[in-house]
Amino acid sequence: MLGKTHYGIDLSHYLLQQWQPPFFSKTISIFLDFNNSLQITDEEIINDASDVILGLQIAYQYYVSNNYTISISVSAFCERAMKYSGFFKLYKVLQAII
Numbered sequence: 219m220l221g222k223t224h225y226g227i228d229l230s231h232y233l234l235q236q237w238q239p240p241f242f243s244k245t246i247s248i249f250l251d252f253n254n255s256l257q258i259t260d261e262e263i264i265n266d267a268s269d270v271i272l273g274l275q276i277a278y279q280y281y282v283s284n285n286y287t288i289s290i291s292v293s294a295f296c297e298r299a300m301k302y303s304g305f306f307k308l309y310k311v312l313q314a315i316i
Contacts, residue, residue: 249279273306274299280315 274296282295299306 267303269308270300270303270306271296273308273311274303276308276315277306277311280311 275292277299278292278295282290283292
């Protein structure tokens with residue numbers, strides 16, 4: 219049995235030497251900060267609301283943050299957009315971006 223450190227080193231070396239990343243026509247990088255916005259609770263995870271909250275977070279960062287002259291917080295955006303939660307499921311937001 220390998221130790222975690224040894225396995226991590228072996229995996230790292232293998233990925234650097236052998237792994238070929240898949241080709242994507244478009245890649246994005248988004249930083250999601252859950253400390254200053256909506257946080258996912260255990261109840262939301264049970265009710266599958268985490269999917270919508272992640273979609274809202276990504277939509278805010280990609281479409282709203284730094285794109286408008288007026289300032290709107292992520293929590294205010296999420297609270298107002300929650301009544302349209304069907305549009306903010308994670309897969310729908312990712313499809314719209316890509």
